[in-house]
Amino acid sequence: MRGRPLCVIGMAFFFSFFFLLTEWPLPVYNDSTFDGQTITVVGEVSRKECKNGKYQIYLKNASCSDRINSNEQNRTGKSGVLLYLSDHYDMPEKLPRLGSNLRVKGKKRLFDQASNPGQFDTARYYQCRGMDYCLQNTVILWESQSCNYYAECMYRVRQYLTEVFLSVCEKQDAEILSAVMLGEKNLLEPDMKDMYQRSGAGHLLVVSGLHISLVGYALFRGLKMAGLMQTAAALIASFFVYSYALLAGMGTSAQRALIMFLTALFGECIGRAYDLLTSLALASLVLLFQNPLLVLDSGFLLSFGSIMGIGVLLPAFDRLLPAKGKLISSFKASLSVSVFTFPITLYFFYQYPLYSIFFNLVFVPLMSVLFLTGFLTLFFGIISVKAGMTAAVLPHLILWVYEKGNCLYAELPFGNLILGRPEKGRILLYYVLIASAVGLSGYLTEETTGKERCIRAAVFCIAAGAAALMLFPQRPEFEAVVLDVGQGDCNYIRFQDFHCLIDGGSTSVKEPGKYRMEPFLKAKGVQKLDLVFLSHMDADHVNGIYELMELASEGGVQIGCILIPPSEESDEPYQRLREASTQAGIPLKFMKKGDCVSHGRLKIFCLYPEKKVLVSDDKNENSMVLKVENENFRGLFTGDLEGRGEEELLASLREEQYILLKAGHHGSKGASSESLLRKIRPRMVTVSCGEGNSYGHPHQEFLNRVQEVTEGVYITKDCGAISIMGKNHKELQIKCYKEER
Incomplete structure (x- = not known):
């Protein structure tokens, strides 16, 4: 870094902001005033996009009033507001123009915050983009005449060019080309994004800053060769690159490329040599001064980290591995990027595509060809649909190679190493x-x-x-976590290298397996669940497990075996589970009273039910009850047990103190009776239930009983995920995720 003072300042600024904002994060917007109520908002349109067929508008410098018909705005500060437009706005022509001022009304909603480790934090994501809350079912009341005409023009050009791709290419090709060349990522199917990300090729689905710069340099050199003065050529090329970045949505990568390109042209015009790292540092300082929270954004970190890897590590690899050749040089460049971005990838995605270094040796060079052939497809598609369809054959062949490469990657063993989020x-x-x-x-x-x-x-x-x-991260020897899955149940147990779940489902959270359970497991570095215990077959205990089984076939967390209580062969939920587990290749076994699973010093006993002839037709009364025990911990997990089932359990339950009781039936008044509480004397009781659930869980009668026995009552809707970890009962730590985030 000698001779690069700006680079040193930029790196110091960057790392300081990252560690400060991750250790002491800024609070997200949590003003719940008028939350769930219809309000009016005034603000300026800064961005518009379409997701899943619905249009969204980003408002900046927004302010709201508490009365819809009030002419006087109660300005309590400027905010960023995301508008989910009503179904009336179903065409681009009906959308407001970029840069125009709007008065709108809609139902105010705060963004969801993560309540489990590994869970995507919507509120933090939009905080990094300057958005504080959203309005649902938004209606536009008024739009100003003034707007940013040039930005609106570029937006309409992008929409037109996207339509050209859709008219001359196959649907999947058009979606990828629109993302790669125009920044139109919202057309991409989620499965397509996942496929590219699993192979480490997700960076190919965004507008490449490298290609923006190359196009600008090519134009600059061409104008100079045509006889234009250097300054004039630089101004024209700069305006072109700015326009292209604006057309592509002015994302992080595009902004970085624009700043670095302008720096390079300015240096050439004044006769100074271009330095990659100094230019990168300048770009990072400019963007972070505008929005310091970008340092927490994965796109920003990966974009800058990739260039930093090339600028810092590639020269070192050239010294360490002096062998030359195009293939070796490409390998060293790919390795440089991978080494530098390794912790960043793990921090945000918890896993690493092991073979991506080698696959990118093919994928990255082909991107330049794809970019060129995509441009030709646009050019001929504008002239004639038939000519465009003929030209579209070339990018189709390249995208076919990408698809086959991604499919091949999915078949490779150990393609994705699930290592967890590093400290x-x-x-x-x-x-x-x-x-x-x-x-x-x-x-x-x-x-x-x-x-x-x-x-x-x-x-x-x-x-x-x-x-x-x-x-090889260090983790506590023992950990028990009660996840927040809304109105449902999911409990995780880890002892050394043994991992299991007790239940996994929800009726209030959409796709709990995909969006809460699997991200949590990956953040913990769990590559395989040795066992999954299901207390009974209700959806709020099992639907997430079905999702995990599907995700396992796509490279997700694997499942070794599923254990369930005795069930009738004709039972429909059992039949469905058996078919799903057979299709996934996962053994399904029964577990009854007296059975035990052990791993070293950890033992998991089944205390109930005892036999196949069940005591009641109520599934809750037949929930499997598990005792999880080692020399320092004893926990009782009761599923939805209550009523006659709990009475039968009490008849054979030994009187001894438990560290943890996972309350039965989400804290229902009919579960966790006084007799049970007096017999096990739990040091802490956890309740898994959803915010504002229609059942009123946990019931006050239950809370009154529990509070007479213990003061340690933890409810997931209030605490988020509840973790118990440590080496012995004296050193056990209890952590609530919502208090730590």
Whole structure:
């Protein structure tokens, strides 16, 4: 970094902001005034897009009033507001123009905050984009005459060019080309995004800053060759690149490319040499001064991290591996990006595509060809649909290669290493070690003396130590977590390298397996669940497990075996579960009273039910009850047990103290009776239920009983995920996710 003061300042600013904002995050907007009520808002249109066939508008500098018909705005501060437009606005022509001022009305809603480790935090995501809350079913009351005419023009050009792609290409090709060349990512199917991300090729589905710069440089050189003065050529090329970045949505990658391109042209015009890292540092400082929260955005970090890897690590790899050739150079560039972005990828996605370094050797060079052929397809498609369809054959062939490559990747063993989210201290130490290795490599020369060999060995040892920090994280020996899945149940147990779930479902959360359970497991570094216990077959205990079984076939968390209480063969829920588990290749077994599963010092006993002839037709009264125990922990998980089922359990339950009772039936008044509480004397009781659930869980009668026995009552709707971890009962730590986030 010698001779690069701006780069040093930029990196110091960047790392300081990252660690400060992750350790002490800024509070998200939580003003619940008028939440769920219809309000009016005034603001300026900054962005508009279509997602899942619905149009959305981003308002900046917005303010609201508490009365719909009030002419006087109660201005309590400027906010960013996301508008979900009503079904009336079903065409682009009906949308307001970019830069215009609007008066709108709609139902105010706060964005959801994550309540479990690994869960996507919608509120944080939109906070990074300057949005504080949203309005649902929005109606536009008034629009100003003034607007940003040039931005609106670029938006309409993008819509037109997208329609050209859709008219001359196959649907899937048109969606990918629109994303790659025009920044129109909202057309992409979720399955397509997932397929590219699993192979480490998700970066191909955004407008490439490299190609924006290359097009600008090509124009600049062409104008100079045509006899234009350097300054005039630079101004025209800069205006073109700015227009293209604006057309592509002015995303993080496009803004970075624009700033770096302008820096390069300015340097050439004043006769100064271009420095990649200094230009990158300037771009990061400009963007972070505008919005410091971008340092928490995965797109920003991966975009800048990729260029930083090329600028910092590639020269070091050239010194360490002096072999030359196009393929070797491409490999070293791919390796540089992968090494630098390794912790970033794990921090946001919890897994790493192991073979992406090699696949990108094919994918990345083909992007330039795809970009060129996509441009030709647009050009001929504007002239003639038939000509465009003929030209579309070329990008189709490249996209076919991508598709087959992604399919091949999905078949490879260990394609995605689920390693979990690394701690921030480990990330910092990783980059310190990488910086040390890079600094040490600076002493290498072309000679092959003993000193050179020692330096190389030291560099590789330091790099191996850095990799080990990410590959082998330290975790507590024991952990029990009651997840917040809304109105449902899901409990996670880990002891050393053993992982299991007790139930997994919800009736109030959409796709709990995909959006809460699997992200949690991946964040914990769980590649395989050894066992899944299902207390009974109600949807709020099992529907997420069905999702996990489907996701396992797509490279998700694997399941070793599913254990259920005795069921009748003719029972429809049992039949469905058996068919799903058979199709997924997962063994399904019964577990009854007296059965035990053990892993080292951890034992899981089934305490109920005892036999196949069940005591009641009520599924809740036949819930499987599990006792989870090691020398320092004892927990009772009762499913939805209540009534006669609980009476039968009490008849054979031994009197002993438990650390944890997972309350039966979400804290219903008919569950966790006083007799049960007196017999097990729990130190803490957890209740899993959803916010504002229609059943009124937990019932006050239940809370009154529990509070007479213990003061440690934890409810997921209030606490989020509830974690108990540690090595012994004296050192057990209880953490509530909502208090820590």
